[in-house]
Amino acid sequence: MMELTRKGDYAIRGIIYLASQPPNKISLLSEIATAVDVPQTFLAKIFQQFSKTGIVKSFRGTGGGFLLAGPPEDITLLQVVEAVEGPILPNRCVLKPGECERDLTCTVHPVWRQVQQQVRGLLGNITLKELTTK
Amino acid sequence: MMELTRKGDYAIRGIIYLASQPPNKISLLSEIATAVDVPQTFLAKIFQQFSKTGIVKSFRGTGGGFLLAGPPEDITLLQVVEAVEGPILPNRCVLKPGECERDLTCTVHPVWRQVQQQVRGLLGNITLKELTTK
DNA sequence: TGGCAAAAGACTTGTCAAGTCCTGTTACCT
DNA sequence: AGGTAACAGGACTTGACAAGTCTTTTGCCA
Ligand code: SF4
Ligand code: SF4
Numbered sequence: 001m002m003e004l005t006r007k008g009d010y011a012i013r014g015i016i017y018l019a020s021q022p023p024n025k026i027s028l029l030s031e032i033a034t035a036v037d038v039p040q041t042f043l044a045k046i047f048q049q050f051s052k053t054g055i056v057k058s059f060r061g062t063g064g065g066f067l068l069a070g071p072p073e074d075i076t077l078l079q080v081v082e083a084v085e086g087p088i089l090p091n092r093c094v095l096k097p098g099e100c101e102r103d104l105t106c107t108v109h110p111v112w113r114q115v116q117q118q119v120r121g122l123l124g125n126i127t128l129k130e131l132t133t134k
Numbered sequence: 135m136m137e138l139t140r141k142g143d144y145a146i147r148g149i150i151y152l153a154s155q156p157p158n159k160i161s162l163l164s165e166i167a168t169a170v171d172v173p174q175t176f177l178a179k180i181f182q183q184f185s186k187t188g189i190v191k192s193f194r195g196t197g198g199g200f201l202l203a204g205p206p207e208d209i210t211l212l213q214v215v216e217a218v219e220g221p222i223l224p225n226r227c228v229l230k231p232g233e234c235e236r237d238l239t240c241t242v243h244p245v246w247r248q249v250q251q252q253v254r255g256l257l258g259n260i261t262l263k264e265l266t267t268k
Numbered sequence: 269t270g271g272c273a274a275a276a277g278a279c280t281t282g283t284c285a286a287g288t289c290c291t292g293t294t295a296c297c298t
Numbered sequence: 299a300g301g302t303a304a305c306a307g308g309a310c311t312t313g314a315c316a317a318g319t320c321t322t323t324t325g326c327c328a
Pocket of ligand 1: 104107
């Protein structure tokens with residue numbers, strides 16, 4: 001259980017590639033896809049999501065491509081994962097009260113909250129900087 | 135992401151009901167299903183899995199039903215979840231080396247191991263005893 | 269041996285993951 | 299202005315898996 005999807009994994013691979021490029025060097029989608037071994041059309045979808053959430057910048061036309069929106073040490077793994085996979089929810093009752101009618105009395109409910117916090121804390125402390133191979 | 139399935143949630147509900155019964159009191163499937171509000175036929179499948187992994191005992195025929203295999207303080211939430219949902223794997227590369235050909239050089243790989251350990255540790259420290267409403 | 273209760277297996281329905289493909293939109297370049 | 303280089307967006311496909319249901323079999327007890 002709790003498996004990351006391919007999309008999530010590909011997303012991380014792709015953005016790490018960006019992070020390990022020289023600053024301000026624009027990378028082509030085709031270049032990234034080849035480098036991290038992901039189908040280009042699929043990676044396109046992923047980077048569109050990145051672009052919409054604002055963690056990468058995109059440029060069209062000749063000389064276009066992708067660029068990290070900020071310095072690698074400011075972008076966390078949590079941001080990357082949540083950008084493409086949505087919020088981390090070990091159980092649906094964690095999202096908002098009322099999702100499960102038992103949540104008021106349920107003794108397990110707090111456990112999932114705790115799991116969520118732990119995982120978010122962990123991923124939130126890892127930046128792209130730390131993930132680029134040196 | 136990382137969502138528990140209905141099956142997992144139902145499983146927990148069901149076994150907590152068992153754990154909160156008086157020791158050695160055999161419970162009928164129909165009784166459990168009604169109490170925790172889960173379709174009986176579906177719960178049947180879940181308890182079959184419990185039975186196979188040995189965390190509950192089952193008896194057929196008249197006077198039959200289900201019984202916790204051990205004292206509630208000896209069964210952890212981790213055991214329950216893994217019994218029906220399979221092992222906790224934040225990413226497929228955590229299972230065994232070779233699942234992803236990048237795992238030797240990948241800088242993210244250790245992160246998922248860490249997530250797995252954290253979650254397992256957390257769930258493994260919670261017993262059914264602590265989850266029964268007092 | 270009849271009936272009670274769990275076990276097992278086949279089947280259904282819908283959703284979602286993992287892509288592909290095609291068409292649009294924007295920006296540069298001559 | 300026209301052509302080409304790139305990303306953006308939408309529709310579509312395929313297969314797996316979640317969430318059940320239904321039916322039959324197996325075991326147990328009185
Ligand atoms: S039963 Fe408890 S753990 Fe399960 S969804 Fe409801 S509140 Fe959450
Ligand atoms: S790329 Fe890294 S994190 Fe992703 S599956 Fe492979 S080893 Fe694991």
